[in-house]
Amino acid sequence: xxxxxxxxxxxxxxxxxxxxxxxxxxxxxxxxxxxxxxxxxxxxxxxxxxxxxxxxxxxxxxxxxxxxxxxxxxxxxxxxxxxxxxxxxxxxxxxxxxxxxxxxxxxxxxxxxxxxxxxxxxxxxxxxxxxxxxxxxxxxxxxxxxxxxxxxxxxxxxxxxxxxxxxxxxxxxxxxxxxxxxxxxxxxxxxxxxxxxxxxxxxxxxxxxxxxxxxxxxxxxxxxxxxxxxxxxxxxxxxxxxxxxxxxxxxxxxxxxxxxxxxxxxxxxxxxxxxxxxxxxxxxxxxxxxxxxxxxxxxxxxxxxxxxxxxxxxxxxxxxxxxxxxxxxxxxxxxxxxxxxxxxxxxxxxxxxxxxxxxxxxxxxxxxxxxxxxxxxxxxxxxxxxxxxxxxxxxxxxxxxxxxxxxxxxxxxxxxxxxxxxxxxxxxxxxxxxxxxxxxxxxxxxxxxxxxxxxxxxxxxxxxxxxxxxxxxxxxxxxxxxxxxxxxxxxxxxxxxxx
Numbered sequence: 001x002x003x004x005x006x007x008x009x010x011x012x013x014x015x016x017x018x019x020x021x022x023x024x025x026x027x028x029x030x031x032x033x034x035x036x037x038x039x040x041x042x043x044x045x046x047x048x049x050x051x052x053x054x055x056x057x058x059x060x061x062x063x064x065x066x067x068x069x070x071x072x073x074x075x076x077x078x079x080x081x082x083x084x085x086x087x088x089x090x091x092x093x094x095x096x097x098x099x100x101x102x103x104x105x106x107x108x109x110x111x112x113x114x115x116x117x118x119x120x121x122x123x124x125x126x127x128x129x130x131x132x133x134x135x136x137x138x139x140x141x142x143x144x145x146x147x148x149x150x151x152x153x154x155x156x157x158x159x160x161x162x163x164x165x166x167x168x169x170x171x172x173x174x175x176x177x178x179x180x181x182x183x184x185x186x187x188x189x190x191x192x193x194x195x196x197x198x199x200x201x202x203x204x205x206x207x208x209x210x211x212x213x214x215x216x217x218x219x220x221x222x223x224x225x226x227x228x229x230x231x232x233x234x235x236x237x238x239x240x241x242x243x244x245x246x247x248x249x250x251x252x253x254x255x256x257x258x259x260x261x262x263x264x265x266x267x268x269x270x271x272x273x274x275x276x277x278x279x280x281x282x283x284x285x286x287x288x289x290x291x292x293x294x295x296x297x298x299x300x301x302x303x304x305x306x307x308x309x310x311x312x313x314x315x316x317x318x319x320x321x322x323x324x325x326x327x328x329x330x331x332x333x334x335x336x337x338x339x340x341x342x343x344x345x346x347x348x349x350x351x352x353x354x355x356x357x358x359x360x361x362x363x364x365x366x367x368x369x370x371x372x373x374x375x376x377x378x379x380x381x382x383x384x385x386x387x388x389x390x391x392x393x394x395x396x397x398x399x400x401x402x403x404x405x406x407x408x409x410x411x412x413x414x415x416x417x418x419x420x421x422x423x424x425x426x427x428x429x430x431x432x433x434x435x436x437x438x439x440x441x442x443x444x445x446x447x448x449x450x451x452x453x454x455x456x457x458x459x460x461x462x463x464x465x466x467x468x469x470x471x472x473x474x475x476x477x478x479x480x481x482x483x484x485x486x487x488x489x490x491x492x493x494x495x496x497x498x499x
Contacts, residue, residue, distance in 0.1 A: 121177075245318045312499070409477045414474070447485070
């Protein structure tokens with residue numbers, strides 16, 4: 001054994017075995033440090049154990065995501081949402097030559113963000129966000145969490161947070177959502193190592209076998225929360241399946257006053273009826289179709305508020321009301337009331353012969369027992385031409401005022417200051433044709449928000465191309481206190497449709 005003298009007079013052993021032992025000890029220490037950092041940022045094993053004991057799942061495993069921008073050379077990595085195998089690769093790679101030490105990296109921009117799509121409606125109980133552990137943690141200044149059902153309405157879950165190795169959100173109660181958004185305040189880069197979302201899926205009760213095969217509870221939902229809805233009407237519909245489905249479909253092309261005639265509303269209504277029966281899982285005897293001379297004021301109100309719908313629809317049912325006709329402007333009435341024009345409406349006596357929008361909303365609220373109501377209005381208050389659905393050139397239905405906090409979701413064919421147009425090269429209104437096409441394209445189980453997004457884009461594009469003006473469909477759901485509607489869901493316990 002050879003001894004060497006150091007400058008301090010001390011010696012050390014030049015023994016290959018001892019050197020190997022020292023290197024092994026150093027490597028173990030590095031591994032322990034890496035594991036320690038990872039465990040501090042997110043105790044994944046504990047989360048998995050917890051999910052197995054209480055039925056909670058890692059919802060982000062099957063998710064997808066989009067980022068506000070991508071830094072050149074650093075495309076988003078699947079490590080952001082996948083399991084534990086590449087946790088260390090995402091946070092602190094063993095191979096130091098690997099450049100990507102984090103799952104995504106934005107450009108330097110104002111308020112960068114990432115949106116995670118959980119693919120289905122969920123009840124989220126816990127969110128774990130892991131920052132990258134090597135350098136630049138301070139960039140995550142003002143990290144904020146948001147929840148949404150449709151990527152339009154966002155509920156803030158957390159206040160802006162200071163930079164950290166990890167962030168944890170635990171709600172006082174499970175939060176209903178499909179989309180999770182993480183954003184930063186100010187101008188910065190945004191990069192993370194991992195985002196994990198724990199909770200339970202809220203299945204549409206398409207078949208009970210589907211629920212059983214996934215080992216989930218049968219407390220299913222029709223979609224995700226549009227608004228928090230605490231204490232609002234209809235909150236009792238949360239977390240319960242659709243038992244049966246009913247629809248009232250109205251279309252008026254031919255009026256008693258022939259000067260009001262339109263070309264396609266009756267066909268709009270017939271085509272929508274056909275879709276509900278063939279693709280929407282509605283039984284034919286569960287739909288009242290009122291066309292032209294059958295769509296009088298008395299007949300519509302009788303079906304909606306007296307002889308039919310109030311005697312059949314129950315709180316856990318889904319009710320769809322579709323109306324394609326003229327709409328009147330608020331300045332057509334001395335009290336500024338908007339009206340749906342029926343077959344026998346006299347445009348000079350709207351108060352006595354038309355159906356006031358607010359009256360229609362009140363009828364649905366007070367007389368229809370269902371907690372879930374989708375109202376689709378392909379009408380407007382605009383026009384002056386045979387191809388537009390209005391009595392005077394003014395504004396369309398105000399979806400916000402129409403909903404009246406009744407637990408309804410209201411979809412209007414155009415904004416309140418716009419015209420709703422019939423198609424130039426199709427035998428339908430632009431809105432209804434694109435609505436039916438979007439339902440068929442997206443599939444029966446798609447939430448209404450996904451369908452509406454497609455409809456909005458297609459309608460705006462077509463009307464601008466054909467007429468050089470805007471028609472922007474609008475949806476009002478801020479007062480909706482139940483879960484997002486899935487129009488094509490299969491009713492869990494259908495009942496006879498005849499009285």
